[in-house]
Amino acid sequence: MRFRHRALLGILLLLIFSFSVTSENASGQSSQVDDSRSKLVQAFVLVQQADLQGASPAQISLLANNLNLALHYEENATELFTKNITASNIEATKSVNLSNATSVQALGVASTAQTQALYGQVAAYSTAIAAGFLSALLVLESHRLNDLVRKMKLRRMRID
Amino acid sequence: MQRRVAVMLLLFVSFSLVYSSIAYYSLSRPPAQEFMAWGVFSSSSSLSNYFSGAGANVTVGETLNWHFAVTNQMGSIQYVQVVYRLGNSTSANPNATVPGSTVPQVGNSSIFIPNTQTALVNFTWVISSRNIVGGMVFITTMINGQQVSPSVGAVAGQRFRFFFELWTYDVALNSFQYGYKGQNSRVGVPLQVWFNSL
Numbered sequence: 001m002r003f004r005h006r007a008l009l010g011i012l013l014l015l016i017f018s019f020s021v022t023s024e025n026a027s028g029q030s031s032q033v034d035d036s037r038s039k040l041v042q043a044f045v046l047v048q049q050a051d052l053q054g055a056s057p058a059q060i061s062l063l064a065n066n067l068n069l070a071l072h073y074e075e076n077a078t079e080l081f082t083k084n085i086t087a088s089n090i091e092a093t094k095s096v097n098l099s100n101a102t103s104v105q106a107l108g109v110a111s112t113a114q115t116q117a118l119y120g121q122v123a124a125y126s127t128a129i130a131a132g133f134l135s136a137l138l139v140l141e142s143h144r145l146n147d148l149v150r151k152m153k154l155r156r157m158r159i160d
Numbered sequence: 161m162q163r164r165v166a167v168m169l170l171l172f173v174s175f176s177l178v179y180s181s182i183a184y185y186s187l188s189r190p191p192a193q194e195f196m197a198w199g200v201f202s203s204s205s206s207l208s209n210y211f212s213g214a215g216a217n218v219t220v221g222e223t224l225n226w227h228f229a230v231t232n233q234m235g236s237i238q239y240v241q242v243v244y245r246l247g248n249s250t251s252a253n254p255n256a257t258v259p260g261s262t263v264p265q266v267g268n269s270s271i272f273i274p275n276t277q278t279a280l281v282n283f284t285w286v287i288s289s290r291n292i293v294g295g296m297v298f299i300t301t302m303i304n305g306q307q308v309s310p311s312v313g314a315v316a317g318q319r320f321r322f323f324f325e326l327w328t329y330d331v332a333l334n335s336f337q338y339g340y341k342g343q344n345s346r347v348g349v350p351l352q353v354w355f356n357s358l
Contacts, residue, residue: 044239044272045331051236051275060237060274067239067272075270124183132176140168 033081036074036092039099043067046103050110054117059109063102070098189235196238196340198230198326200283200351216355220287228281230326232273234340239329241270241336242281244303246310249319254350259338260323264310267303287357290317299357317357324351 047063073095080088202210203225210226211218218224232238245254245263254260273279284304291298297317300309314320326349327336339348 041239041329041334044237044329047272048236048331057274057276061277064237064272064274071270071272121187124187125180128179128183129176131179132174133172135175135179136168136171139171140164 032089032092032096033074033077036070036077036095036099039096039103040067040070040074043070043099043102043106046106046110050106050113053110053113055109055113063106063109066098066102066105070095070102073098192233192235193343194234194341195347196230196232196234196240196326196328196349198228198349198351200324200353201227201229210353211355216353217358218287218355219358220290223284223286226283226285228283228324229278230271230273230281231278232275234328235275237272237274238340239270239272239336240279241268241327241329242283243268243325243327244283245323245325246299246301246308246312247321247323248312248314249321251312251321251323253352254323254325254338254348256339256348257346259325259327259348260350263323264312266301266308266310267306269304290357297357314357319354320357321352321354324353326350 044067047060047067050063051060073091077088077091077095080091199207200210201207205227210216210224212222212224228242230240230242232240243259243265244267245260246266247260247263251263252260254263269281269283271279271281282304286302287299288302288307289300291300293313295315296313297315298309298311298313299317299320300307302308312320325338326340327338328340329335330337330341337346339346341347
């Protein structure tokens with residue numbers, strides 16, 4: 001009788017243990033797929049910011065290709081989640097790594113785009129101010145130019 | 161002398177203002193209306209001939225290879241989701257403001273589309289089986305490799321329809337939202353294709 005009780009208790013403990021291990025594994029896996037989703041969105045937000053800050057279409061196109069590949073891995077991870085947890089884990093990790101790499105690239109591209117935009121603005125407004133100064137000078141000193149032209153004409157007439 | 165300096169200063173400021181305005185104009189992005197356009201194309205890459213035979217009849221086991229062409233003119237890269245729903249003649253239509261939430265969803269596909277580019281999204285589907293209950297035909301479909309059995313039936317298998325909805329990711333709301341962001345509100349652009357199950 002005692003043996004039966006102990007055996008039952010043993011089986012119960014074994015069941016509780018195996019159940020807790022399975023649920024822990026599943027929830028851990030679920031969080032990995034969730035993590036790949038959130039990293040993908042983070043990468044998208046950074047790429048969109050780089051785009052709005054004036055990154056070139058070619059650079060954005062490259063980053064978009066990376067995002068689509070990371071999305072493909074994430075979709076695979078979601079699909080495999082109920083069938084093969086290990087394979088799902090691998091796909092989710094691939095997606096996270098690619099999303100992180102894309103985020104870093106997007107930050108670099110955004111920074112370059114910002115700097116280039118700033119240089120472009122400085123150059124354009126400097127040219128505008130320099131042109132403003134030259135134009136003012138030209139208007140103010142135009143009579144001297146007229147005198148100079150007149151003198152040159154006189155010289156030619158004398159030579160003739 | 162002082163007068164000359166004052167005139168020079170006035171002219172300099174005036175000209176600088178004019179040229180700076182030109183610089184500002186040339187540096188600014190040209191105004192453009194933001195929009196997204198899309199269509200569902202048949203296997204012959206046209207907006208017609210969706211079905212191989214006459215009429216809109218689809219037999220069990222007949223594979224149909226359609227695709228969506230989605231164009232992004234929103235000014236920046238977009239995260240787009242195409243939602244598929246299966247309805248019948250009495251289903252509530254999605255419209256420009258409201259999605260067809262009451263119609264069962266049978267799948268979705270997502271893609272990132274850079275600005276000014278057109279992306280293609282495959283939609284391959286086949287009716288894998290039919291189940292007839294009291295004159296109503298219920299179909300099990302395989303869409304892009306995923307099997308779905310929606311709880312929608314059609315009398316004698318006539319006038320089923322697919323609803324296709326375009327959703328875009330809203331960064332502020334951190335989720336996909338129906339349609340795309342218009343000038344004042346979101347704009348939904350649903351599509352639908354009717355078919356009969358034989």
